[in-house]
Amino acid sequence: MGDAGIGPGFRPARRMLDIVNAVRLAPDLSRDALAELLVRHGEAPGELAGEAFTAADAAGLRAAAVRLAGILAETDADRAAGAINAVLAECGARPHLARHGGHPWHLHVDRGEDASWADWFLASGALALAQILTEYGRVPWGRCDATGCTALYLGTGPGSARRYCSAACASRERVAAHRRRKRAPDP
Structure with a gap:
């Protein structure tokens, strides 16, 4: 199963966010759709074939x-840190280096080769969020503020704190605000 470290060519936080948002949009997202998402984020197709990734997985x-979505919706740094620590403890997170499936050495934080896909995903997602929280010293993630959008986002880029999941949502909100101002009567 995949990596938990942050490095060139590997983005565990992006993988986590994509899977979390996909499941939020389709709570019964199929096994095949989940496998496709994992492959898109660097998992070897062979690791997801047949009994390697079952319906139960x-x-x-x-x-x-769903559990990680709860953390991504948390706006308080202390509560977010407590939730991250709880996930790491529950998953028996034990950092170790692994090399498999043609990948170079990389960090895993699960129970090892016997970890379930869920344990691996929780542990690697929690580690990614822990790294982000410690790097920024605040919660740089959240739920999009755009009307009608409920996507979660990671605001880990440069600049001021984010409020929207995408440039499209931010632009739609700016245009809507501009139109409201133009319609408002002058004082």
Whole structure:
């Protein structure tokens, strides 16, 4: 199963966010759709074939995504840190280096080769969030503020704190605010 470290060519936080948002949009997201998402984020297709990634594994991964969504919706740094620590403790997070499937050495934080997909996803997602929280010293993630959008985002880029999941949502909100101002009567 995949990596938990942050490095060139590997983005565990992006993988976590994509899976969490996909499950939030489709709570019964199929096993095949989840496997496709994992492959898109660097998992070897062979690691997801047949009995290597079962319907039960997919159900566990969906439940793990819901749990991580709760952390991504948390706006208080202390509560977020407590939730992250709880996930890491529950998953028996034990950092270790692994090399498999043609990948170079990379960090894992699960129970090892016997970890379930859900444990791996929870542990690697929690580690990514822990790294982000410690790097920024605040919660740089959240739920999009755009009307009608409920996507979660990671605001880890440069500049001021984010409020929207994408440039499209931010632009739509700016245009809507501009139109409201133009319609408002002058004082």
